[in-house]
Amino acid sequence: MHRTYRMGRPGYHDWMHPPRDLSMPSVPAPWQRTASGANLLGPAGQLGVTIFEEMTTLAAQTGAINLGQGFPDEDGPREIKAAAMAAIEAGANQYAPGKGILELREAVAAHQERFYGLAPDPHTEVIITTGATEGIAATLLAFVGPGDEVLTFEPFYDSYGAVIGLSGATHVTAPLLAPDFYPDMTAMEAAFTDRTRVVLLNNPHNPTGAVFPRHVLQRVVELAAKHDCLIITDEVYEHLTFGARHIPVATLPGAAERTITISSAGKTFSFTGWKIGWLTGPDHLVAAVRTVKQFLTYSSGTPFQAAIATGLALPDEFYQGVAATLQKKRDILSEGLRAAGFDVYTPQGTYFVNVDTAPLGIGDSVDLARRLPGLVGVAAIPVPVFCHPEGAERTRSLLRFAFCKKVDLLEEAAARLATLSGKL
Structure with missing residues (x-):
């Protein structure tokens, strides 16, 4: 577990490709908190590339x-590309609604019910985002700020640290241990505190390739309930598993009312450049996220949204x-x-x-x-x-x-x- 999260951590500049010398104010600017969260600042404020x-x-x-x-x-599949081209020809080239076109929101809801038995309301409990990355950013920015703690497993996807840094919250981690890269359960339990506002869970997990079993996920839910925090779950690799079954956190007892589930089309359908993602959850949480999301991209990828609706309906x-x-x-x-x-x-x-x-x-x-x-x-x-x-x-x-x-x-x-x- 690592609780203190300061600018200019020693050693991180070692793998930066040539740094720029930037002055460091006594109070870090938002961009500096973002860069630091993504491990892009050296001890004197040098800015490196990823x-x-x-x-x-x-x-x-x-x-x-x-x-x-x-x-x-x-x-990815030809029929999805054909659907995008057809949507462009049909004139789907202007702004989509801020929460996404209804066709895709309905397709996301149908996907969740088909594969997991979940039934989000496409009108109030589904948002289409500019990739999962925007969904994660909008959700974190909606719910955390200075004085809050966000718990992730470690190693963690770099955008998590960046957005947590931008928000001003404190990034707390619990280790994943080889060879299976499941959490150190003792460290995970100790990482939760009364300041924990969000636990951000990536499952299946990048970069380790772990697929967390039910008992690990259920313990996360129990600890989240104990400390009254939200669960953000990044499930973009949900269909890319090998012999292990993906269990959405929202399907577990006690989880649905506090969980925002995020996924995207990029990994499943191999259209990463389209940047079509989505999130689902309780209507009051989704409304809060939508308040932030509408001032980030508002909407994007109108013809691609229609095409991904086609993709989500592909057969098993x-x-x-x-x-x-x-x-x-x-x-x-x-x-x-x-x-x-x-x-x-x-x-x-x-x-x-x-x-x-x-x-x-x-x-x-x-x-x-x-x-x-x-x-x-x-x-x-x-x-x-x-x-x-x-x-x-x-x-x-x-x-x-x-x-x-x-x-x-x-x-x-x-x-x-x-x-x-x-x-x-």
Whole structure:
């Protein structure tokens, strides 16, 4: 658990690509709190770029296969693309309603009932957002501020820290522990306090690939009820699981009345650039979020919203096929990573696989991430960048690879990685 969250944490500038020297006022400005929350400020206020930008630049310079950023290199179903083009031709090119077009809100509600037995009212309990990222930001900004605490698991997706920093709230973490990356239950229970306003839960979990079991989720709900806090649950990888069943938090006893559930089309349908997300929850909580959301983007992606309504109605075979295809890709890349000499933590969900570099005698994954494109022509992301200092030390030998790429590219990456031990 890490309770103090100050600007300029020592060590974080170490992986920044060349910093800019910016003056630091005695009271940090909102942008500085945002940058600090995303691990982008050095101890003297230097502003760096994200690790994703650094690794992407290295991949481009060296011709490496970029398995760092988690976006697919193949488009999603043709019928969804056709629906978007048809919507454009039909004139769906102006502002959508602030809460999203009714067709998609109804499709989201039908999806929740079809897969999970939930029945949100599409008129009052569903909002369409500019990706899940906006949904998370609008929800946090609606409910937390200075004096509040927001609890996340660690490692955590970097936008969580950024928005928590922007809000002025304190970011508290509880560790996820290898090999299964389930929470340290004792630390999780200790992390809740009477100042905990929100617990922000990502399940299936990026970057670890964990899919949390029912007993873990139920304990989160019990602790949230005990401390009277809200649950924000980011479930964008809900359909990308491998043998493990995704359990939405809102389906658990005592959860629905305090839970905002967030998801998106990008991961399931491989249209990340469309930025179509949604959130569901009790009407009074959704109304509060909508109050903030309408002054962020107001609305976006009108023809894409109509197309994603088509996607959500695709048959079960589509959803099963997406997961089965990704599982095969996971296994192809994992084989190459094992051949390289890494310890591989097989993910139960998402499209990321984590490895431990320690068996190769390497304890610093940040350093290896910078060397890897030049050594074998593959780029990855070091897991410590998703952590506060204590967590960064705990995960300092872990690397994350994305396997949401074409099979031939993954096979080439696996072959390159298999040569690593001979090049160190």
